[in-house]
Amino acid sequence: MLHISKESVRSLVPAFLDDETLVAVLEALNRAYRAGDPWVSDAEYDHVWRAELEDRNPEHPFLHRVEPEPQELFSGPLVHHSQRMLSTDKAYDSDKLSRFFARCEKASVQLGWAEKPMYQVQAKLDGLSGRLYPGRVLATRGDDGRHGRNISHALERGLTIIGGVEEGAGEIVVVEDYFQSVLAPKGYEHPRNFMVGFCGADNPSADHREAAAAGVAHFVAYRTLPAPTFTAEWLLAEIDTIFAEITGACPYRTDGIVISAMGTRLRDYMGATDHHHRWQIAFKKNIEGVRAVATSVVLQTGRTGVVTPVVHIEPVQLPGATVRKASGHNAAKLEEDGIGPGAVLRIVRSGEVIPTIVGVEEPSAHPVAFTHCPSCGTELVTDGRFRRCPATNTCPAQASGGIHYFFQTLYTAKGFGKKICAALAAAEKSIPAILQMQAEDFVAIGISPGVAANLADAIATAKQTPVPAARFVAALGIPHVGEASAAKLLSVFGSIPALIDEAEPNRIASIPEFGEITGSAIAEYIEEHRAELQEMLAAGIPLATTTQSTGPLAGEVLVFTGTFSRPRPELEALAREAGATVLSSVSRKTTRLFVGEKPGETKVRKAEQLGIPQATEADFPL
Ligand SMILES: [Zn+2]
Known part of the structure; x- marks a missing residue:
């Protein structure tokens, strides 16, 4: 694994990295962003x-996680959110925006609506997201x-x-x-950076105190932001004007709209992924590109x-790297844009990097x-914007991708x-x-003896290393099911065998x-692949016995004191x-202290000092 730093990232070409390194870079960029010192632009x-x-792997687990925030900056006790706070899906061009509108319209038709949906548009604040609860808990x-x-x-x-709100999700920002x-x-580079410091664990600086005294450090609940409404057609035709008016009128730094x-029924029906609500999208302005000539499309x-x-x-020489390929989008986009040998493209550069086509x-x-199909030669079928090889059971590329995904996810x-x-x-196989x-057996299919021995060892290790049940379910490759949604499924069905037997x-x-669309897709896949899934479950991968992320006390850090x-x-x-x-002692990370008869004085006093909630046996949910 190469060393990833602010400097080294600028000489890397995403298309040339293996998946593992690419994810490591994404994680590093994320950490830098959340810490308020972004290495690249959003x-x-x-x-x-x-x-x-x-482009490589739309269902890679990384893409379905909500981006983490740097733990070391915030050390207060954990707060359980009453509703999960998700990220927002993003669009940079009208192509992706059109597809978003088409999905919303399709859902509204399925709900029997006579009218097309309307959309509300708000500024996307570029701050630190948070949630306010009654009693001034943030x-x-x-x-x-x-x-x-x-x-x-x-x-404090x-x-x-x-707006005097008492609760709700919002953004922590400073007046621009x-x-x-x-x-x-x-010398402050970014307002988000400043507000991360304002809310951080360290004592506030003189600059933070001055901003507080000037009344310019704000928590803005999203629902208090202006929200004019538009039709999809109006938005597509006037996106530049609408973008400029909404971001221009906002007193805070924005990074899009x-x-x-609109409509609670439509939102409930469309649901959410592990990452974002399906009824919502952020639109951001495109970035400049450079010219490149296509030689072929693989x-x-x-x-x-x-x-x-x-x-x-054709190779484009840039300081530090020669770039020879770029990622396309999807079949429909490539056909519409007429991309093939000789096409002149605009390609996005990131420092010295050219990986993605943004224009023709x-x-x-x-x-x-x-x-x-380039792998099995089967005639492709159209699936929305994509072309799909229908030879699900015989296509070598699909089988190979499924095996790779299984081991990559299992870890x-x-x-x-x-x-x-x-x-x-x-x-x-x-x-x-x-x-x-x-x-x-590996040698028999042409793998060298040294590699074969390593693979056999790896399998032996995997059979002795318990994995969380949710991760095992994610590895099965069921559409739309990453580790977080697998945990949700397991909390409802109770076990993997029950999920496989009873999914409908x-x-x-x-x-x-x-949501109904995803629910049907998951259930249909399980119904069609029931025997294979049962075989995979019986193949000898041990499951961890705890239900860490799904139980009624998931995420809590508890301390008990006294007798019960x-x-x-x-x-x-x-x-x-x-x-x-x-744990046996109270710290800032403790979420609740359970106090019985004759409790330990030290623990109770420490909990009081740190403001850790105390509970009795009557509060214990089991
Ligand atoms: Zn195929």
């Missing part, structure tokens, strides 16, 4: 780095959008709540005029059968046609890279069969955040099974 992050992973969004850190001290420091006239001359379909079939294009270009200056005389067996997985797929293979559309659609009606070890074991971490 547009470069989304359009260059994240887009590369989206919390950050947190790593997963479920548990944030208590930063109520920011209110003079953070002003705009003040930032430009007072803070920027002092947020477009939300098609690749992924594990779900979707065929994605990689555009090879001259179409090709021989645009690429998506007709047959306990190393060494199953793309070439090895392609060799296994070519030999028609299923995942359960692979898990029974010995070194000589209505039951999944009734789980909050899934039941033996304390029994209560502690129950709490662990229900997802809590049980």
Whole structure:
């Protein structure tokens, strides 16, 4: 693994990195952004780095996580969010925006609406997101959008709540005029950075105190922002004007606009992914591109059968790197734009990097046609903007992609890279069969003895390393099911066998955040692949017994003191099974102290000092 730093990132070409390194770079960029010192612009992050992973593997687990925030900056007690705080999906061009509107309209038709949906548009504030609760409790969004850190001290420091709201999700920001006239001359690079410091664990600086005294540090609940409404047609025709008016009228730094379909029924029906609400999208301004000439387009079939294009270009020499290929978007986009040999493209640069096509200056005389699967030769079918190879059970590329995804997601067996997985797929090995293979079986399909021995060792290790049940379910490759949604499914169905046996559309659609479309897709996949899924479950991967992320005490850090009606070890074991971490001493990380008879004085006093909530046995939920 190469060293990833602010400097080294600028010489990397996303398209040339393997998946693991690409994700490591994304994680590093994320940390830098959340810490208030971004290494690249937001547009470069989304359009260059994240887009590369989206193109390669739209269902990579990384893409379905809410971006984490730096824990070291906020050390207050954990706060459980009453509703999960999600990220927002993003669009940089009218193509992606049109597809968003089409999805909303399709859903409204399915609901029997006679009118097309309307959309409200708000400024996208570029600050620190958080949620306010009654009693002036303020919390950050947190790593997963479920548990944030208590930063109520920011209110005591003079953070002003705009509009007198008592609760709701919003953004912590500083007035942009003040930032430009007072803070920027002092060397502050970004208002978000300043507000992260304002809410952080360290004592506030003189600059923070002055901003508080000037009344310019604000918590703005999203629902208090102006929200004019438009039709989809109006938005598409006037997006530049609407963008300029809404961001121009906003007194804070913005990084785009947020477009939300209106109507509670429509929102409930469309649901959410692990990452974002399906009824909402952020629109951001495109970034400049450079010219490049396409030489050829290579098609690749992924594990779900979707065929994605990689555009090879005449080498473009830039300081530090020669770039020879760029990621296309999807079949429909490439065909519409007439991309093929000889097309003149505009490609987004990130520092010295050129990876993604953002425009076409001259179409090709021989645009690429998506007709047959590059792996198995089957005629492709149209699936919205994509072309898909329908040979689900026989296509080597899909089998290879599925094997690779399984081991990559499982994470306990190393060494199953793309070439090895392609060799296994070519030999028609299923995942359960692979898990029974010995070194000589790998040699028999043409893998060198040294590598074969490593693979056999990796399988032996995987069979002794328990994985969380939710991760195992994610590894099965069910559409729309990443680790977080797997945990939700398991909390409803109770176990993996029950999920495989009993999945049906209505039951999944009734789980909050899934929606009917996703619920049906998941249930249909499970119904069609029931036997294979059961075989994978029986293939010898051990599951961790705790239900860490799903129990009624998930995420809690508990301490018990004193005697209770039941033996304390029994209560502690129950709490662990229900997802809590049980520790013996009180710290800032403790979420609740359970106090019995004759409690330890030190623990109680420490909890009082730190403001940790105390509870009695009557509050214990098990
Ligand atoms: Zn195929």
